[in-house]
Amino acid sequence: MNFSTKLINWYTVNKRDLPWRSTNNPYYIWLSEIILQQTQVVQGTPYYHAFTSQFPTVFDLANANEEDVLKLWQGLGYYSRARNLHWSAKYIVNELDGVFPDTYKDILKLKGVGDYTASAIASICFNEVTAVVDGNVYRALSRIFGIETPINSTPGQKEFKALAQQLIDKQQPAIFNQAIMEFGARQCKPKNPDCSVCPFKTSCLALKENKIAVLPVKLKKTKVTKKYFNFIVIISKNEKTILEQRIGSGIWQNLYQFPLIETEKPSTYNNIKSKIENLDVLADMNFDVHLYNDTDIIHKLSHQHLYTKFWIVSVDECIENGIDISNIKDYPVPILIGNFIDKFNF
DNA sequence: AAGCCGGGGTC
DNA sequence: GACCCAGGCTT
Known part of the structure; x- marks a missing residue:
């Protein structure tokens, strides 16, 4: 046959x-x-x-x-x-x-x-x-x-x-x-x-020839790099938040995310707070920052491991830009963000 | 030719 | 942890 x-x-x-x-x-x-x-x-x-x-x-x-x-x-x-x-x-x-x-x-x-x-x-x-x-x-x-x-x-x-x-x-x-x-x-x-x-x-x-386990042969493996992501989850008095669309090259092109601050090393509270103060949308506003997840969420992609913190920023004022939190599920987001939105009680 | 691009599953 | 999945595009 x-x-x-x-x-x-x-x-x-x-x-x-x-x-x-x-x-x-x-x-x-x-x-x-x-x-x-x-x-x-x-x-x-x-x-x-x-x-x-x-x-x-x-x-x-x-x-x-x-x-x-x-x-x-x-x-x-x-x-x-x-x-x-x-x-x-x-x-x-x-x-x-x-x-x-x-x-x-x-x-x-x-x-x-x-x-x-x-x-x-x-x-x-x-x-x-x-x-x-x-x-x-x-x-x-x-x-x-x-x-x-x-x-x-x-x-x-x-x-x-x-x-x-x-x-x-x-x-x-x-x-x-x-x-x-x-x-x-x-x-x-x-x-x-x-x-x-x-x-x-x-x-x-x-x-x-007892080669089932070694075939097929594949050339090396791409090495995985670590990245440290800090997503800034803004909640304003008028129940708005900020989502940004990812543009240019890289992962998750054209999808939406909370404003991202990437750091070389794991970030600290003071470190991040000073960077949040520099965000244009929060200029001259009073806000409170707290960390949502005690331990980093490790999101694994094929060649990156994303060590992720979600920082909740409560603003006791109204912001003009941004989106209504009630509409947040209309936006296409990476699963890392989607899981957070599903779990977080806005 | 090598690197990049997700998320979920198995072992 | 390593490896795999009805691969293709960019550099």
């Missing part, structure tokens, strides 16, 4: 019933693929339902405000995905008359769509024979074929793409692509896979 037949037989028996498997509509497949980039199915599924419900067509998404798209994306992370998704929806509507591109080459022109996502959409929706290579495929192929080329190197990416393209079932590329990803996710798992029930157990080179 050849590779594809073995794989698809396994898939037929073991596949999950997932919402996006019941459609070939490229708009829905696109939504699912963007949502699932670097995201597990269990985490992404609620967002898939939310997006298809709130934006049933590409026109609905294109007509939305970016802020509404970010709000719906809140909590999922990698927010450039949401901004690019919105950009591409407008591009499809304005430049393509709302017709979704139907070839790998044209799908690749969408922002936020790279080789993997273009291959997935082109094969699943349009039966184009373009092999997908995601984290699951890297793991499965590196083990079955005993390939030790680092998967995050340029030669590795080319080698695995070529191998997948050679293996793909040209009669049913849509099924093959979904099958190999599902196989990597459910059978050829990162840790402790049950190789005794694997359809490739007799031929898998990694199993034969």
Whole structure:
């Protein structure tokens, strides 16, 4: 039995019933693929339902405000995905008359769509024979074929793409692509896979040579840096607070946050209080400062650990700028801020 | 080629 | 703690 037949037989028996498997509509497949980039199915599924419900067509998404798209994306992370998704929806509507591109080459022109996502959409929706290579495929192929080329190197990416393209079932590329990803996710798992029930157990080179735990090979790891964040939560007499939109480069682009004072080292009360006094919005005002969280909240991103303090600043005067606290949940915020807003009793 | 970009889960 | 996730963009 050849590779594809073995794989698809396994898939037929073991596949999950997932919402996006019941459609070939490229708009829905696109939504699912963007949502699932670097995201597990269990985490992404609620967002898939939310997006298809709130934006049933590409026109609905294109007509939305970016802020509404970010709000719906809140909590999922990698927010450039949401901004690019919105950009591409407008591009499809304005430049393509709302017709979704139907070839790998044209799908690749969408922002936020790279080789993997273009291959997935082109094969699943349009039966184009373009092999997908995601984290699951890297793991499965590196083990079955005993390939030790680092998967995050340029030669590795080319080698695995070529191998997948050679293996793909040209009669049913849509099924093959979904099958190999599902196989990597459910059978050829990162840790402790049950190789005794694997359809490739007799031929898998990694199993034969006891290399399951060391494959796939990956080049180094990005080192994590520590940052010290102080969020200034202003509460005025007229029940307003200040939210600022993050602009420019860096994390959480275009999301909102309380005014942020970043320090080189853990801050002290006196240290922060003097900096709060210099905030323009509080010029010549009397206020009281107290620390909300006794111990730092450590928010972990992929390459930063944010040691976070929330400082509550009560102002016994009215402020003119700022937003009504009653409307605070309308703004898209990073989950670190969102958790605080949910817990804090304004 | 290397660094950056989230949040949640497993082991 | 280390590693992973239906990756892609910027420098």
